[in-house]
Amino acid sequence: MSLDINITVIDREGTEHEFAVPTDMNLNLMEVCKGYDLPVAGICGGMAMCASCQVYILTEEHFGERNDDEQAMLDEAYHVEENSRLGCQIPITAELNGLKVKIAPEEQ
Amino acid sequence: MIKTDIIIIGAGPVGLFAVFEAGLMKLRCHLIDAIPQPGGQLSEIYPKKPIYDIPGYPSVLAGELVDKLMEQAAPFKPGFTLGERADSIERQDDGSFIVTTSKGTQHHAPVIMIAGGLGSFEPRKPLISNIGEFEEKGVRYIVKDPDQFEGKDMVISGGGDSALDWAIYFAEKGSFVHLVHRSDRYRAHKDSVSRAQELAAAGKMKLHTFAEVKELNGDDDLTAVVIHTKEANTTVDTELWFPLFGLSPKLGPIGDWGLDIEKNAIVVDTFDYQTNRPGVFAIGDVNTYPGKLKLILCGFHEATLAVQTAYNIINPDKKFTLKYTTVQGVQGFEDEQPKQTITS
Numbered sequence: 001m002s003l004d005i006n007i008t009v010i011d012r013e014g015t016e017h018e019f020a021v022p023t024d025m026n027l028n029l030m031e032v033c034k035g036y037d038l039p040v041a042g043i044c045g046g047m048a049m050c051a052s053c054q055v056y057i058l059t060e061e062h063f064g065e066r067n068d069d070e071q072a073m074l075d076e077a078y079h080v081e082e083n084s085r086l087g088c089q090i091p092i093t094a095e096l097n098g099l100k101v102k103i104a105p106e107e108q
Numbered sequence: 109m110i111k112t113d114i115i116i117i118g119a120g121p122v123g124l125f126a127v128f129e130a131g132l133m134k135l136r137c138h139l140i141d142a143i144p145q146p147g148g149q150l151s152e153i154y155p156k157k158p159i160y161d162i163p164g165y166p167s168v169l170a171g172e173l174v175d176k177l178m179e180q181a182a183p184f185k186p187g188f189t190l191g192e193r194a195d196s197i198e199r200q201d202d203g204s205f206i207v208t209t210s211k212g213t214q215h216h217a218p219v220i221m222i223a224g225g226l227g228s229f230e231p232r233k234p235l236i237s238n239i240g241e242f243e244e245k246g247v248r249y250i251v252k253d254p255d256q257f258e259g260k261d262m263v264i265s266g267g268g269d270s271a272l273d274w275a276i277y278f279a280e281k282g283s284f285v286h287l288v289h290r291s292d293r294y295r296a297h298k299d300s301v302s303r304a305q306e307l308a309a310a311g312k313m314k315l316h317t318f319a320e321v322k323e324l325n326g327d328d329d330l331t332a333v334v335i336h337t338k339e340a341n342t343t344v345d346t347e348l349w350f351p352l353f354g355l356s357p358k359l360g361p362i363g364d365w366g367l368d369i370e371k372n373a374i375v376v377d378t379f380d381y382q383t384n385r386p387g388v389f390a391i392g393d394v395n396t397y398p399g400k401l402k403l404i405l406c407g408f409h410e411a412t413l414a415v416q417t418a419y420n421i422i423n424p425d426k427k428f429t430l431k432y433t434t435v436q437g438v439q440g441f442e443d444e445q446p447k448q449t450i451t452s
Contacts, residue, residue, distance in 0.1 A: 037371070043356065043357060044149075049154055052356070071293065072291075075289065076268060076353050076354070078234070
């Protein structure tokens with residue numbers, strides 16, 4: 001049986017979107033955003049090779065840890081803040097219940 | 109004017125495979141791509157990544173798949189216009205099309221296949237308000253004709269292969285290079301990082317870590333950049349700054365071609381992947397239809413079906429019968445390739 005968690009994504013216009021997301025489908029946050037037609041490009045498909053799924057983690061306890069590839073990509077991305085992460089590197093797990101993120105601005 | 113049967117916009121895997129399928133039907137193709145090498149995303153974003161869902165290949169590196177597709181297309185001698193972005197499509201009175209690139213190269217054919225993936229790759233530009241004033245006046249996003257910069261002192265920004273490779277290249281050619289990166293870890297190949305460190309130790313390069321170029325100075329041409337770190341801002345006099353942060357795809361002019369667009373993709377009919385403009389097809393990641401999956405595999409299928417209708421447009425009086433390659437083999441074209449244009 002799937003266990004859903006609730007997450008909130010704030011889009012670039014400031015609108016909040018709340019979703020119940022299953023934890024047993026091997027999803028990551030980039031895929032969830034794309035699935036709900038939010039403006040997350042996910043150009044590289046989830047390989048941490050672009051920064052088009054960058055989000056700001058607003059619930060500090062859910063920040064987790066950037067992995068090496070992700071850190072290297074963020075070192076070259078724009079609009080990077082202390083709480084930036086790449087959505088594709090955040091697997092949807094039960095621990096993320098209540099996660100709130102904001103989508104980073106688009107690169108021009 | 110380059111003349112062919114099918115102009116393929118986008119030289120990624122799907123565009124390359126379309127050459128093969130068209131060739132089996134004796135149709136000639138010419139590919140146009142904004143980046144100077146074929147392969148699209150596979151070459152530009154993830155050449156060293158393995159792909160596991162190509163039938164018959166349990167695993168194949170993206171770059172290797174591009175090489176194989178080039179080899180498979182080779183008997184059909186495709187033409188290439190590389191390093192030029194397809195900018196406009198003009199329909200002629202007889203129903204054929206002229207495609208003009210960013211450099212003004214013109215191509216003429218009865219059929220167009222847009223295999224443009226996510227759009228054309230454009231340099232990622234740093235967020236500095238006056239950067240536009242210095243483009244081509246000292247600020248360059250791509251290293252073109254490196255000879256002209258050899259021996260000149262310069263600033264290069266970035267931490268990937270492109271930034272490191274060029275920094276090493278110019279330092280070895282006698283330039284003093286400031287390599288500016290926002291971190292002290294580099295995404296580039298380890299060997300390149302070691303080489304850069306050696307050159308820095310030898311006084312041919314300066315590695316600015318946790319640093320970022322944030323200001324540009326100059327009256328007309330660039331004369332200095334200001335490198336910011338947490339501790340200090342340093343002005344470096346230079347006439348050359350290469351911000352090499354890679355390329356990112358933009359749908360670009362495709363959006364202005366009178367095609368039905370939905371969510372940044374071209375709407376097609378799944379019968380033959382034709383767009384709302386007769387004679388213009390869209391295949392691969394650039395198209396959308398109910399049930400669309402952005403997979404290379406699906407793009408190959410789309411290319412194969414699209415060339416069937418292309419054949420009928422080009423040969424309205426002939427009927428094509430499917431021939432198996434197991435029976436017929438692959439009969440390439442004997443004559444020379446059409447004119448080839450590569451602008452790097």
